[in-house]
Amino acid sequence: MKKYNLIKVLGITFFIAVLLTWIIPAGQFSEGTFHSEGIAPLGVLDLFRTPLITFANFIQYGMAFLAIGGLYGVMNKTGVYSIIVDKIVKKFKEKKQSFLIFTIILFTLLSSLVGINMLLFVLVPFFATVLLLLGYSKITSLVTTVGSMLVGELGATYSSSVNTPLRYFFNISVHNEIITRIIFLIIIATLFVMFVLHSAKKEVTDDEKKGKLDIPLYKKNVKKDRTPLPLIIVCAFALLLLLIGMFDWVYSFDINVFREMHQSIMEVNINGFPIISNLIGSVNSLGNWSIYDLTLILIMLSLVLAWLYSLNLKDTIDSFIAGAKEMLPVALYATLVNILFSAIYFGQSGGDIFTTISNFLLNITESLNMVTMSLVSIIGSFFYNDFIQFSNVLSSITSTVYDNTLLYPKIVLILQFMHGLVMFVAPTSILLISGLAYFKISYKEWLQYIWKFLIKALLISIVVLIIMMLFI
Secondary structure, eight states: OOGHHHHHHHHHOOOOOOOHHTSEEEEEETEEEEEEOOOOOOOOOHHHHHHHHHHHHHHHHHHHHHHHHHHHHHHHSSSSSSHHHHHHHHHTTTTHHHHHHHHHHHHHHHHTTOOOOHHHGHHEEEEEEHHHHHOOHHHHHHHHHHHHHHHHHHTSOOOOOHHHHHHHOOOOOTTTTTTHHHHHHHHHHHHHHHHHHHOOOOOHHHHHHHTTTOTTOOOOOOOTTTTTTHHHHHHHHHHHHHHHHHSSSSHHHOOOOOHHHHHHHOOOOOOBOOOHHHHOOOOOOOTTTOHHHHHHHHHHHHHHHHHHOOOOOHHHHHHHHHHHHTHHHHHHHHHHHTTTHHHHHHHSSSSHHHHHHHHHHHHHHSSSHHHHHHHHHHHHHHOOOHHHHHHHHHHHHHHOOOOGGHHHHHHHHHHHHHHHTTTTTTTHHHHHHHHHHHHTOOHHHHHHHHHHHHHHHHHHHHHHHHOOOHHH
């Protein structure tokens, strides 16, 4: 039954949420006043309808993971991907700890400075392959890659995924408490590196000794007559393009050059006919790309690599499908983790139970209280795993309860820290559950591994928030 561990975890989480709708009345804020709408439970039919609604509204996450799998399937088929991996493994074989530290720092910084963790997940199979071949266990590889992204999200500095919604919904500058956030990131990242180094152990099984190590999305295929340089250049360019395209430059740094350039290009016409926009079709400007654009670029990248390495149509399709098939469980879980959001957003019309919970907790005290605000943030993070939706809902609630906008800088830091911590353990965390599914690690095993670090991270977060509440 270990095969269905994550399904059971998601199922139990969903049923608990359904049970709560039978106990806690739904509520909503209207014209600055909270209105209770009574019990609005999810019924038997909702148990079947909600998963279907989840798939219909969040399939884009699954498609992105399938595209990642397809890309690596094609790269394996080229015969040069193995050459790149082998060279790196050979270089770091005697200093594998250096590669471990480098990987942690890279993923943490990218997540903190840029965000867009769905894009960063594209790099996970590559770095995980090297780590596994260096002798590290799957859980060490998981925490070094996906875990580092979660650390970066917790200690977000200029992350577009965090700062854009905070600025949009709270009208907070991206530089808000930036010194505090940088210091917090340094402390938490240092603690994380020490934790991983201490816990990392070489686990060599009988299969590994026989050279049968099962590495996701990696098939040994070396063709020495081919050079890996084209693959490196094209992949680096594609990742850079995606980074520029998916980072929100306007809300982060008021940079409008990409939007203006896009508008100028699309307005090019011949005798009044917009030739460029009609030829290309509907395309977003750089800085406004979404997961759909990520999926499209990954598919196009797969085709370009197949062309560069002269793969025929059959080999291209077969290798892409093989890679996508291997990522199918990850794609399914990445979609299903949004089931709690679907339950209260689509299942409860008008009000919802989270608004009722928030109203109760935030009105225990007359002024902003770190404890109650943290509890609201923690509970909300389970329902709203996406930080944009999370910020949207919390901004609406807090702006109604607290009319003093000077409190917002403190509130947003509480939201960021608590949401980041919850994503380490929540069964609704897209990044966590996708990582567990990819490495085939049980939820229980992860909790047993990460709890010590999480307690330390929570204590550090509390200390930083207390200092901020008292002196800032």
